[in-house]
Structures are given as structure tokens and as C-alpha cells.
Amino acid sequence: METVTAVIVTYNRLADLKICLDSLRQQTRKPDAMLVVNNGSTDGTTEWLTTQADLTVINQANLGGAGGFATGIDGAYKSGATWLWCMDDDCIAAPDALEQLLNSPNLGPCIKNSMSVSVRDDQELAFYVDRPNRKYRRVTDMTSFDLIYGVASFFNGTLIHSDVVASIGIPDLKLFIWGDEVEYMTRAQRMGFPVVTVPKSVFRHPPSFDRNGIPWPGAWKQYYAVRNQRRVFQNMHGSAVGMAIFMRWAAREIGQQAVLKRTNRMYNVLLFGEAAVDSVINNFRKRPDSILTLRLYKMMHK
Structure with a gap:
């Protein structure tokens, strides 16, 4: 029997984390386990997590998103899970998000990603994707496809087969943040594993905020x-x-x-x-x- 462990990395966003976990608990196909990596939060997250009996929690210093997912993926893989479902703490999964990923066409060991939709506009993607032959900006740019190859918004509803982890390892914690997820995706592609987005599986996420340059500091x-x-x-x-x-x-x-x-x-x-x-x-x-x-x-x- 295939098992799924959800991996959630959090840092000082307790309110968002609660919403994220609630969306996982309401799945039509619930994860078999939920592993939360707490990256040194100081906002009460650590204390609140001790009250959640259905979670496995790893507390560590703030190692960035890369360090968080390195720890989480390593822990979930070593626990024997077939699939690792990875996400940031500000993600909100649609009720059938996991079911749709698991029911999508069988590609063998692979990585399947939910479609990331903006929490501010349900017609807009949270992350724009530009390819030489096609741009993905609106939800309708994706929904006409069953699978979109070579496109994935790591780590926002990213379902990774354990055989992929066995071959490519875990994210490189030295990268800290921003780009670590793309490095991990291209590492998998280099090894020949399919990477796809499944538009029927929906995650809500705040839109990318660097489209017009990030203000200092x-x-x-x-x-x-x-x-x-x-x-x-x-x-x-x-x-x-x-x-x-x-x-x-x-x-x-x-x-x-x-x-x-x-x-x-x-x-x-x-x-x-x-x-x-x-x-x-x-x-x-x-x-x-x-x-x-x-x-x-x-x-x-x-």
C-alpha cells in the first residue's frame, strides 16, 4: 500500500500554519502522516505544535527553506513513506488536492505538483511561468491540460516519489532560500524523472511578490x-x-x-x-x- 507523508516547513507564521494544516486535515484522501519542520520560530509556533497530537514535529534553527525541506524530506523518506507531499506554511490545499495528484496518470517514480493559484485572484496563477513557446499566467492557461510537463512550483503541493529521493538525495541546505527549489527540480530532471503540474489539483498561495522588484531592505x-x-x-x-x-x-x-x-x-x-x-x-x-x-x-x- 502506498503511503503519503505531508512535509510542511514553517517559520514565524503560526496563523498561516494553522490554516494550512486545517486544509490537510480536510482532504478527501488524507495524508498518512504529517511532518512539520519548525525553523526556529519565535511567535508561539513551537509551543502550539506541542498541543497537536496528529503531527510529527522537528524543531531546528532557522536554516531557511532549503534547510527546512532538507530535514523534512530526509525524515519522511527515512520513515518509509512512498510519497512525500511538500509545502510551505502559507499554502492552502483544495479538499481534493492530494486525491487528484494520486489519481493523475501514472508516470512511475516522478514529481507531481499542484497548480498554484493566487489567494488574491482565483483566476491568476500565484507564480508566473514563462517558457519559450508558452506563457502561464492565468489559471485557464493550465486547465486545458491533464499534465503540464517541465512546469512545477516547488514546494507548493509538490508530491515526490521516494525513489526520486533515493536517486537525487535531499535539497542542498547550503542554498538557504530562493532558488533551492529550482535546483532540486532541475536535479530531478537531469536524472530523467518526469516533473509535471497537475491542474486538477489546486493549491492557493500568496502571489509572487518580486514581479516588479522587491523594496529594500x-x-x-x-x-x-x-x-x-x-x-x-x-x-x-x-x-x-x-x-x-x-x-x-x-x-x-x-x-x-x-x-x-x-x-x-x-x-x-x-x-x-x-x-x-x-x-x-x-x-x-x-x-x-x-x-x-x-x-x-x-x-x-x-
């Missing part, structure tokens, strides 16, 4: 998106070619930040440049408090 998160992109390109194109593509891409991104007329443009240029250099020299040690551009911004805005 929150823009520090873009550091990780840029730094981690090298790993994505290398998964897709190989080590040497991937590095060359990354360097060309990073130069273009830095140049774009220089010409965009945004507030704190100088800091954006410095941040992107710092991230690109750190990626090239393989410096994946920085946490938010050690990003030099962020420290400069804070020093100049006391």
Missing part, C-alpha cells in the same frame, strides 16, 4: 536567487557550459539593475554583483546578517 532575498542560479544552470547544461551561461546571465542582470529607475538602484547593483561573485567563487556560507550589501544599507539607514 527586503530585497536582500534577491541575493540568494542570483547566487543559487549557477547551480540551476549547471544542472541544466553541465558544469562548464552552465558556468559560462551563468556569468553571461549575471552580467545581464546586473546591467539591468543599473538601468532600471528604482529606488535604491545602487544597492540592487551591489547586491546582484556580490551574489554573482560569491557564486563564482563557490561561497555559499553567507546568511542575511553577513551579506555585505545589506550591512551597508543598514549602516546608511540607521
